[in-house]
Amino acid sequence: MTIDVRSTLPGEFRQAANAFSIALLDPPPNDERWARSLPSWDETPSFSAWDGNTCVGHASTFLVDTTVPGGARLSTSAVTRVGVLPTHRRQRIGTRLMEALIDDARQRDLVLASLRASEAVIYRRYGFGVAGEYAAVRIDPSRVAPVRGATASGSFRILEPTEILDVVAPLYERVAHQRPGRITRPLVWTERYLRAAIERTEPSFVVVHHDATGRPDGYAHYNVKWNEAAPQMPTGEGEIHELLAAADDVELALWQYLFDLDLVASWEASERPVDDLVKLGARDPRGYQQISIQDEQWLRLIDADTALRRRTYNQASGAVVIRLSDPLVQANNGSWRIDADGAERTDDVPDLSVDIETLSAAYLGGPSWVALAGTGAVEATNREALATADTLFASRPLPHCGSFF
Numbered sequence: 001m002t003i004d005v006r007s008t009l010p011g012e013f014r015q016a017a018n019a020f021s022i023a024l025l026d027p028p029p030n031d032e033r034w035a036r037s038l039p040s041w042d043e044t045p046s047f048s049a050w051d052g053n054t055c056v057g058h059a060s061t062f063l064v065d066t067t068v069p070g071g072a073r074l075s076t077s078a079v080t081r082v083g084v085l086p087t088h089r090r091q092r093i094g095t096r097l098m099e100a101l102i103d104d105a106r107q108r109d110l111v112l113a114s115l116r117a118s119e120a121v122i123y124r125r126y127g128f129g130v131a132g133e134y135a136a137v138r139i140d141p142s143r144v145a146p147v148r149g150a151t152a153s154g155s156f157r158i159l160e161p162t163e164i165l166d167v168v169a170p171l172y173e174r175v176a177h178q179r180p181g182r183i184t185r186p187l188v189w190t191e192r193y194l195r196a197a198i199e200r201t202e203p204s205f206v207v208v209h210h211d212a213t214g215r216p217d218g219y220a221h222y223n224v225k226w227n228e229a230a231p232q233m234p235t236g237e238g239e240i241h242e243l244l245a246a247a248d249d250v251e252l253a254l255w256q257y258l259f260d261l262d263l264v265a266s267w268e269a270s271e272r273p274v275d276d277l278v279k280l281g282a283r284d285p286r287g288y289q290q291i292s293i294q295d296e297q298w299l300r301l302i303d304a305d306t307a308l309r310r311r312t313y314n315q316a317s318g319a320v321v322i323r324l325s326d327p328l329v330q331a332n333n334g335s336w337r338i339d340a341d342g343a344e345r346t347d348d349v350p351d352l353s354v355d356i357e358t359l360s361a362a363y364l365g366g367p368s369w370v371a372l373a374g375t376g377a378v379e380a381t382n383r384e385a386l387a388t389a390d391t392l393f394a395s396r397p398l399p400h401c402g403s404f405f
């Protein structure tokens with residue numbers, strides 16, 4: 001049996017969507033869902049695997065920008081819709097699709113590739129590393145409020161469904177990029193994230209904070225449901241989908257707004273930054289529980305030279321020379337000298353040697369070089385170089401993507 005892996009033609013998108021849905025244990029889209037999803041297929045480079053006339057695998061990408069330390073936004077292949085039919089797994093079809101996507105990103109001169117993984121054992125072999133994590137949290141508002149630092153003056157407004165998209169889409173772009181790892185959002189994602197609030201199919205709301213001049217400077221998107229089984233009276237349980245603001249005091253004021261909502265006895269959020277500011281501001285920090293911490297953003301440097309030169313580095317006592325090996329992208333093999341002024345290619349003897357997965361994980365400044373070396377992922381000629389790399393690369397706040405795709 002020969003499996004053909006190639007670009008998906010527009011007339012084949014629905015077959016590809018069916019194959020991807022079955023791979024993800026979802027029903028293939030009905031006509032209504034398909035009509036809704038088709039525009040997002042039209043604008044995404046897509047590759048599929050064919051066994052005769054049957055689509056047996058698919059992978060595609062959205063073209064976005066990722067914010068990196070220092071604030072530059074680098075072109076990124078946001079890999080998505082990866083799946084191979086259960087009947088055709090473990091025959092290297094997934095590998096061929098991933099290699100096609102990486103090659104496509106290279107040909108488009110993209111700097112990074114990024115993804116969210118269904119399972120954490122799949123993507124290291126293609127050079128992706130865990131560059132950012134998130135926390136699932138449970139919050140008891142009666143313990144964490146009042147929140148220290150929630151000092152922003154201004155006002156709150158709950159958006160009408162008809163204005164949600166027009167307000168939130170530009171506001172996200174204006175306020176989200178303060179953390180490395182944040183990405184620009186295609187409108188189809190924003191529509192999907194906010195659909196329940198826009199269509200009023202659930203008790204889903206968007207509250208916006210306005211500064212003293214009336215300009216929006218932050219928002220929270222949340223759902224509330226009744227817990228009818230609560231002892232005595234039903235209580236409200238809230239879920240926070242997103243909370244973003246231009247400044248810390250506005251972010252904390254939005255939290256305080258949520259904690260002040262009558263009838264809501266608890267809040268949950270599944271994808272908060274690990275260093276969530278509100279935890280530090282909580283009156284009783286134990287009222288904010290991190291239930292789990294998990295890999296969020298998997299990153300891969302497609303063009304390591306541009307990536308290393310476009311981020312900034314912290315002041316450090318010296319420089320470090322890092323040698324990179326990348327079996328899939330030949331141009332990424334080589335060494336870079338990195339100090340507080342930046343990165344440049346060099347023929348100097350390396351202090352640290354890494355593979356592409358490890359450098360991609362460390363690139364946004366989340367994981368520690370010392371810790372990575374502890375696992376054998378970094379070969380170091382001396383421990384000082386690891387400490388220097390940690391100082392140069394570290395980024396606070398920690399990387400967080402916040403977009404599921």
Ligand SMILES: CC(C)(COP(=O)(O)OP(=O)(O)OC[C@H]1O[C@@H](n2cnc3c(N)ncnc32)[C@H](O)[C@@H]1OP(=O)(O)O)[C@@H](O)C(=O)NCCC(=O)NCCS
Pocket residue numbers: 023024081082083084085088089090091092093094095096116117118119121122
């Ligand atoms: C993930 C998936 C696309 C891999 O496709 P595939 O065609 O089976 O992948 P390959 O045959 O190219 O596998 C390459 C390697 O990855 C390993 N691998 C792939 N998926 C794996 C998984 N889920 N668990 C463990 N190992 C996995 C294979 O064992 C193989 O290892 P080897 O090189 O040591 O032999 C496929 O398993 C799938 O569709 N899974 C369900 C949907 C899904 O999770 N999609 C990813 C969304 S982010």
